[in-house]
Amino acid sequence: MIQNRPGRYLLDDAGLTELRSFVDAGTLLAFDLDGTLAPIVADPSAIVIPGHIQESMARLCAMATVVILTGRGREDALSFLGFEPCMVVGNHGAEGLPGWEEREREFRELCAGWKQQLHLSLAGTSSGIFLEDKRLSLSLHYRNAAGRGEAFATIIEAIGALVPAPERISGKFVENVVPRGAPRKGRALLDTLRYLGTGRALYVGDDATDEDVFRLRNERIFGVRVGASSSTAADYYLKDQQEIDRVLREIIDILSHPSCDAA
Numbered sequence: 001m002i003q004n005r006p007g008r009y010l011l012d013d014a015g016l017t018e019l020r021s022f023v024d025a026g027t028l029l030a031f032d033l034d035g036t037l038a039p040i041v042a043d044p045s046a047i048v049i050p051g052h053i054q055e056s057m058a059r060l061c062a063m064a065t066v067v068i069l070t071g072r073g074r075e076d077a078l079s080f081l082g083f084e085p086c087m088v089v090g091n092h093g094a095e096g097l098p099g100w101e102e103r104e105r106e107f108r109e110l111c112a113g114w115k116q117q118l119h120l121s122l123a124g125t126s127s128g129i130f131l132e133d134k135r136l137s138l139s140l141h142y143r144n145a146a147g148r149g150e151a152f153a154t155i156i157e158a159i160g161a162l163v164p165a166p167e168r169i170s171g172k173f174v175e176n177v178v179p180r181g182a183p184r185k186g187r188a189l190l191d192t193l194r195y196l197g198t199g200r201a202l203y204v205g206d207d208a209t210d211e212d213v214f215r216l217r218n219e220r221i222f223g224v225r226v227g228a229s230s231s232t233a234a235d236y237y238l239k240d241q242q243e244i245d246r247v248l249r250e251i252i253d254i255l256s257h258p259s260c261d262a263a
């Protein structure tokens with residue numbers, strides 16, 4: 001079993017040197033949305049990518065290949081971006097990958113069935129549980145529940161009773177119901193690299209679902225976790241979400257001054 005190790009801080013001299021030697025115009029730049037480009041807020045429909053982050057992302061989109069890998073539905077994610085990435089892969093990797101169109105139809109049907117079952121099983125249970133229907137996966141949020149422990153237990157029981165059994169992926173005060181066999185973020189990033197004919201990728205994410213990328217431990221992927229964690233598989237970490245601003249500015253600087261010794 002691969003042991004996790006504490007990541008290294010990205011924004012010190014050593015981390016920035018590594019970033020500079022990894023990133024060039026041919027590097028795929030992939031980002032998670034919630035908690036990475038947008039700060040976490042209590043209402044999932046109220047996220048905002050700050051204007052200066054949108055501007056940096058728009059600049060990067062003009063300089064390199066930018067991809068968004070999000071747990072949100074694609075259309076929902078697109079409505080928040082304010083810039084135009086090369087690709088947006090939604091639903092934790094299950095939506096928007098070329099070649100998966102048939103399976104996506106199957107995933108939609110499964111989710112519609114699970115949604116009906118959840119409406120029945122959660123009716124009358126603890127308040128504050130919010131079901132987000134993302135068509136190819138479902139999210140059961142309990143951040144705003146009066147008793148989070150009780151709400152979490154209710155959600156786990158309800159997901160455990162679903163037929164057929166889904167995959168359950170934990171997130172930040174959310175449990176995600178995902179079709180078995182659907183691509184997750186790790187697979188999605190590798191497929192995207194192949195599809196776009198790109199050799200390597202930088203990936204920045206903040207959540208348990210992003211560990212699916214970090215756990216690949218692939219030398220072609222430079223993984224950065226937003227928020228230090230003793231259990232992350234990411235190579236590097238940022239102290240908090242606000243530091244994404246500096247990361248984007250550093251990458252813009254790297255791409256504006258190409259050197260001969262990039263890896």
Ligand SMILES: O=P(O)(O)OC[C@H]1O[C@H](O[C@H]2O[C@H](CO)[C@@H](O)[C@H](O)[C@H]2O)[C@H](O)[C@@H](O)[C@@H]1O
Nearest residue numbers: 033034040041042043044070071072143172174
């Ligand atoms: O992969 P991501 O782009 O990070 O999406 C992960 C989930 O993000 C959203 O939920 C999380 O952010 C909300 C807004 O800040 C917050 O209220 C919630 O507690 C978080 O779990 C989104 O609603 C989910 O669909 C995504 O799966």
